[in-house]
Each structure stands twice: as structure tokens, then as C-alpha cells.
Amino acid sequence: MISIRQLEFSYSPSARPVLKGIDLEIPENALFGLLGPNGAGKTTLLSILAGLIPCPAGCLFVDGRDMSEADNRSAARLSLVPQEYAFYLPLTVRENLTFFAGVQGVPKAEMDARIHEAAGQTGLEERLDSRAGKLSGGLKRRLNLAIGLLNRPRLLLLDEPTVGIDPHSRHFILETIRQLGRNGTTVIYTSHYMEEVEELCDQIAIMDHGQILRNGTLTELLAEAPQSVRGRQSTLESLFLDLTTRGLRD
Amino acid sequence: MGVMKALIRKELLLLLRDPHGLLLLFVMPAVFVLIMTFALQNQYAMSSDVHLDFYLLSEHDSGLSRAFARDLANTSPLNRVPTEAGWEEMQALAQADEVKFLVRIKPGFDELLIQRKPAVEVLFAPGTSPVFASVAEGRVMELLNRLYLRYRLASMPGVQSSLEAQGEDLMEARSLYDDSGAMPSSVQQNVPAWLLFAMFFIAVPLSTTLINERQQGTLLRLRSMGIGPVKLLAGKVVPYFVVNLVQVVVLFLIGLYLIPLLGGDTLTLGAHPEGLILVSVAASLAAVSYALLVAQITSTIEQATIVSGVFNIIMAALGGVMVPSFLMPETMQQIGSFSPMAWGLNGFFDILLRNGTVTDTLPEVGALLGFTALMLCLTVWRYRRRAAEHG
Numbered sequence: 161m162i163s164i165r166q167l168e169f170s171y172s173p174s175a176r177p178v179l180k181g182i183d184l185e186i187p188e189n190a191l192f193g194l195l196g197p198n199g200a201g202k203t204t205l206l207s208i209l210a211g212l213i214p215c216p217a218g219c220l221f222v223d224g225r226d227m228s229e230a231d232n233r234s235a236a237r238l239s240l241v242p243q244e245y246a247f248y249l250p251l252t253v254r255e256n257l258t259f260f261a262g263v264q265g266v267p268k269a270e271m272d273a274r275i276h277e278a279a280g281q282t283g284l285e286e287r288l289d290s291r292a293g294k295l296s297g298g299l300k301r302r303l304n305l306a307i308g309l310l311n312r313p314r315l316l317l318l319d320e321p322t323v324g325i326d327p328h329s330r331h332f333i334l335e336t337i338r339q340l341g342r343n344g345t346t347v348i349y350t351s352h353y354m355e356e357v358e359e360l361c362d363q364i365a366i367m368d369h370g371q372i373l374r375n376g377t378l379t380e381l382l383a384e385a386p387q388s389v390r391g392r393q394s395t396l397e398s399l400f401l402d403l404t405t406r407g408l409r410d
Numbered sequence: 411m412g413v414m415k416a417l418i419r420k421e422l423l424l425l426l427r428d429p430h431g432l433l434l435l436f437v438m439p440a441v442f443v444l445i446m447t448f449a450l451q452n453q454y455a456m457s458s459d460v461h462l463d464f465y466l467l468s469e470h471d472s473g474l475s476r477a478f479a480r481d482l483a484n485t486s487p488l489n490r491v492p493t494e495a496g497w498e499e500m501q502a503l504a505q506a507d508e509v510k511f512l513v514r515i516k517p518g519f520d521e522l523l524i525q526r527k528p529a530v531e532v533l534f535a536p537g538t539s540p541v542f543a544s545v546a547e548g549r550v551m552e553l554l555n556r557l558y559l560r561y562r563l564a565s566m567p568g569v570q571s572s573l574e575a576q577g578e579d580l581m582e583a584r585s586l587y588d589d590s591g592a593m594p595s596s597v598q599q600n601v602p603a604w605l606l607f608a609m610f611f612i613a614v615p616l617s618t619t620l621i622n623e624r625q626q627g628t629l630l631r632l633r634s635m636g637i638g639p640v641k642l643l644a645g646k647v648v649p650y651f652v653v654n655l656v657q658v659v660v661l662f663l664i665g666l667y668l669i670p671l672l673g674g675d676t677l678t679l680g681a682h683p684e685g686l687i688l689v690s691v692a693a694s695l696a697a698v699s700y701a702l703l704v705a706q707i708t709s710t711i712e713q714a715t716i717v718s719g720v721f722n723i724i725m726a727a728l729g730g731v732m733v734p735s736f737l738m739p740e741t742m743q744q745i746g747s748f749s750p751m752a753w754g755l756n757g758f759f760d761i762l763l764r765n766g767t768v769t770d771t772l773p774e775v776g777a778l779l780g781f782t783a784l785m786l787c788l789t790v791w792r793y794r795r796r797a798a799e800h801g
Contacts, residue, residue: 211634212634259420263635
């Protein structure tokens with residue numbers, strides 16, 4: 161269980177706050193969707209969860225342990241999968257997996273097993289000796305995800321893991337994430353694809369201007385969604401647009 | 411330790427997969443050493459291979475003029491080329507670079523010499539280097555002075571016999587370079603010079619990797635895995651330090667074995683080659699810290715390549731890599747003394763040329779370590795500032 165309590169954050173004392181009093185409870189094994197327009201504060205929230213930005217004491221707890229303490233953080237076994245292809249294109253899939261397993265302290269005796277496990281989960285067994293730079297967009301996304309699975313995470317932070325890939329690869333990745341949830345991994349998932357979040361996540365939060373605007377199950381959120389102007393069924397997208405206003409953000 | 415091993419292995423693999431980086435770090439300096447060593451060989455050593463060919467036209471026939479013509483022909487490294495050509499034709503041949511210079515013994519040579527008036531005309535071919543021209547001029551002047559003295563003192567009793575002694579007999583010349591009297595050769599200058607140039611060029615692959623990591627989110631991912639700035643920094647410093655040492659070994663092997671094999675002089679390591687290790691280590695630390703700063707102050711690979719390239723070339727030009735410092739005017743030498751490459755080069759010269767000991771290299775090693783400390787401080791400052799700006 162992840163508890164975020166009254167989390168406030170700004171990049172400098174004089175800057176405007178990026179996060180304003182965030183309160184969230186994310187149950188264990190949940191597939192949690194985090195939605196928000198660009199500049200809403202999602203990346204900052206993910207960065208704090210991933211330990212990239214130090215969080216103030218008493219604001220972030222995983223299984224009751226305060227994540228402001230380094231020892232608790234390493235025990236939490238979390239893993240971040242960034243939106244970019246965060247690996248080395250000149251190296252092979254195996255070399256990338258070996259490197260990231262190595263820096264996470266995977267023992268040598270376990271190394272091969274972990275690499276094959278992560279490659280197996282993401283369907284990369286046949287491509288272990290291919291150069292990462294030569295892989296298709298979909299395979300690169302799968303490698304990005306495979307690296308995030310090397311430490312057998314209990315909490316997986318996914319930042320738009322299906323951007324720019326074909327439907328087959330997207331389906332495969334979503335199925336892999338669903339499987340991870342079934343196997344006990346808590347997943348926090350950000351995406352601009354509303355239908356993906358609808359399909360995948362059992363709890364969803366919509367945030368904007370550094371605040372959580374709505375939080376609940378898909379059914380709970382849809383109950384609040386306005387009827388589409390075209391007379392279609394209420395959707396997550398219409399609720400999202402309604403809550404975050406329809407103006408362009410970029 | 412496992413983390414460091416993984417970081418170092420990754421960095422070396424990335425470099426091995428980067429043909430441009432390898433070209434820059436190993437092929438470029440090796441080619442430069444070979445080309446510059448052979449190209450400048452004659453500028454450094456007036457060896458028996460160097461001949462300054464000249465034509466001589468005598469328009470005066472006397473004992474003195476014949477003695478002058480004979481002695482000039484026997485003066486090293488001058489080489490009189492026999493010809494029947496007249497003065498005009500000789501000039502045309504010199505213009506066509508057949509010889510380096512022309513000497514004309516003027517009519518009335520004896521009288522002109524005794525009256526201390528120009529008795530000889532010397533014309534240089536357009537392609538003759540200033541170094542060779544000054545050598546030739548010096549030899550001609552020396553001979554004329556000797557003949558003048560011989561003539562003036564010839565009538566004095568008791569002097570005649572001593573005047574017969576050759577100039578070389580009256581002078582003992584030797585070089586402090588080594589006991590055999592040999593002079594330092596082109597290879598002694600070019601191997602350490604281009605080695606330092608190449609060492610500082612690690613800024614290109616190192617900053618490229620770091621900027622790629624920053625842009626592709628890899629750095630972010632590594633930080634989320636608990637890899638702090640110190641480990642990340644060490645993960646860059648150690649492998650590129652190793653790469654620098656490999657460069658040292660490769661270029662010294664070229665100087666020791668390849669250049670002599672191709673007909674050049676052999677690199678000699680001096681009496682205390684252990685000093686080379688100390689200078690190499692200090693130069694490498696300076697180069698790696700400089701590369702880290704370049705990676706921190708630039709945002710794109712293009713910027714990093716331009717910044718490191720421009721600064722490297724300026725440091726090399728000022729530091730005596732491209733043009734030896736002793737050929738520069740005093741002011742330029744003083745400006746050049748601020749270049750880290752000049753410190754490294756002087757450190758190497760302490761051992762390779764001056765037969766110095768480890769102690770002799772300490773001022774240069776200290777300067778390089780000071781530069782390293784400054785670069786690291788600026789890198790950390792920039793890193794923190796960037797982290798505060800971008801999270």
C-alpha cells in the first residue's frame with residue numbers, strides 16, 4: 161500500500177508549487193492510472209515516487225515505511241520505466257540487461273536467470289543478441305520495460321510506456337502489465353491514451369495544476385462524467401477534458 | 411564493487427562500439443605522430459641526411475677565393491652542386507627549387523674582404539625554410555670571417571701555424587641531451603605532444619555518452635536505481651582514465667618501435683622513465699576532469715563536440731603541441747605556459763629530453779592536479795545547478 165499525505169513540492173522556495181497537498185492511497189497490487197495534461201505535475205509526482213527528487217519526511221509511505229529514508233526506499237523495490245528509450249542503443253539487449261542488473265546489485269549467480277526472466281516476460285528471448293539500436297519501436301519499448309523488471313519490482317512506475325508503437329506491441333505490453341498486476345506488482349501508470357487506462361487500470365486519478373481532481377475506480381469516475389456532445393456514452397476522456405478544461409496546454 | 415564494474419564495462423563497450431571515437435582517440439594521434447615526426451625530422455636534427463644544395467659562381471680567381479670555395483663545399487650540411495650554368499641560369503634553377511641557395515664570389519673578392527665589404531652574394535630559393543637559410547648564412551659568414559682573420563694575421567710571425575687549425579679543433583660542442591652528444595629528434599617532441607592532444611580529446615566520446623544518457627532518460631533511470639552522482643562520476647573517470655593510459659602505451663610503442671622501423675629516429679625514454687607514469691596519470695586526470703566539465707556545460711552533442719574541439723585546438727596551439735614552444739616568440743611562450751597541454755608536455759620533456767627525475771616533474775604534475783581540482787569543482791557546481799533547475 162502506498163500512502164501519499166499532504167505532499168507539497170516546488171523546485172525552489174521562490175517558485176510556484178508544482179504539487180499542492182497531494183493525498184493518495186494506492187492499494188497493493190493495484191493497476192493505478194495517473195492522468196493529467198502536460199504540466200499537471202505527473203512527472204514531478206513520479207520523480208518523487210522514484211526517488212529522483214527527495215521527498216519531505218512524513219509525506220510518502222510504502223507499506224507503512226517512510227520513503228524519505230534511504231534504507232526504506234531500497235527495501236521498497238520500486239522501478240521506474242521512463243517514457244524515453246532509457247538504455248544504450250549501441251549495446252545488445254543482453255548487454256543492456258546485464259548492465260542494468262549489475263548496477264542494481266543482482267548477484268552474478270542470479271544474473272542469467274534474471275535476464276531470461278525479464279526477457280521472457282517481455283518476449284525478447286529471441287532478440288537477446290540484437291543491438292538495441294536496430295530494434296523496432298515496439299521491441300525498444302519492450303526492452304525499456306524489461307529493464308524495469310530486472311529487480312522484480314513490487315512497485316512499478318510506468319511513464320507512457322506505449323507511446324509511438326504499433327497496436328500489436330501495445331496489446332502485448334498492456335497484457336504484460338496486466339500479468340504483472342496479477343502476480344502482485346503494484347503498477348502506477350501514466351498515459352495520454354484514455355482507452356488504455358480505461359482498459360487496464362482498476363483505480364484512476366486525474367490531476368491538474370499540481371492537485372488531484374478526481375480519484376476512484378473507473379465506474380466511480382464515469383458516474384461523474386458528462387454526456388458527450390455527440391450523445392455517446394460518458395467516457396473517461398470526456399471527464400478528463402471537462403475537468404482539465406479544453407484549452408490547449410502546449 | 412559490482413556496480414562500478416558494470417559502469418566501467420558499459421563505458422568501455424560503448425567506446426568500442428563507437429568507430430568515430432576510436433578514430434579520434436587512437437588513429438588520429440597515431441597518424442599525426444607519424445606524419446609530423448617524419449615531416450619535421452630535418453627541422454630538429456641537422457643529421458647527415460640533410461643536404462643544403464647550392465650552386466657557386468666565382469667571378470674572382472685568387473688564393474683566398476679558391477680557399478673560400480673549397481672550404482664552403484666542405485662545410486656540413488652544405489653541398490655544392492657542380493654546374494656550368496651562368497648566374498642568370500642559376501637563378502632560374504634556384505627558382506625551380508633545384509638548389510636551396512646560390513653563392514656568387516664577386517669580382518675583387520680579396521679587396522672587398524679586406525675592406526670588410528660584401529665580397530659574396532647569397533641568393534636563397536623561394537622554398538628555402540628560414541631555418542635552413544639561417545644555417546647557410548651562418549656557415550658563409552663564419553668562413554668569410556675566418557678567411558679575413560687568416561689574411562690579416564698571415565704576416566705576423568709565429569701565428570701562421572696555429573691558424574692552420576680548423577675551427578672544429580678550437581671548439582668542443584656537446585649536447586646535454588645525452589652523453590653521446592646526440593641531439594633530441596623530432597620523435598621526442600611529437601610523441602608526447604600528440605599524445606596529450608589525443609588524451610584531451612576524450613572529451614568528445616565522454617561528453618557524447620553523458621549527454622546521450624541525459625537526453626534519453628538513462629541517467630534518470632540510473633539515479634532511480636540508487637546510483638548517486640559520485641558513482642556516476644567514478645563510472646566515467648575510471649574507464650576514460652584507462653583509455654588514456656592505453657593511448658600512452660600505444661603512442662609510446664609507436665615511438666619506440668614503429669617509427670624506427672619506418673626509418674625514423676627511436677624514441678628514447680630518458681634515465682627515469684618512471685616519471686612518465688606520473689606525468690601520464692596527472693595529464694589523464696586533467697583530461698578526464700576537463701571532459702566532465704564539457705559534458706556539464708553543454709546540452710547537445712553538437713555543442714560538446716564544438717566546445718571540446720575548439721578548446722583542445724587552442725590549448726594545443728598555445729601549449730607547444732602544434733608548433734614547438736621554442737619556435738614561439740617570448741610573449742606567445744608566456745601565454746602558452748597557461749595551457750594544461752604545455753604543463754603535460756613540459757613534464758614529459760623533463761624525462762624524455764632533460765634526463766630529469768620524478769622530482770623534476772612535480773611542478774608540472776602539481777599544475778595538472780590543480781587544474782583537475784578546478785575542473786571537478788566547476789563540474790560539481792554545474793551538476794548541482796542543473797539538478798536544481800531540472801530536478
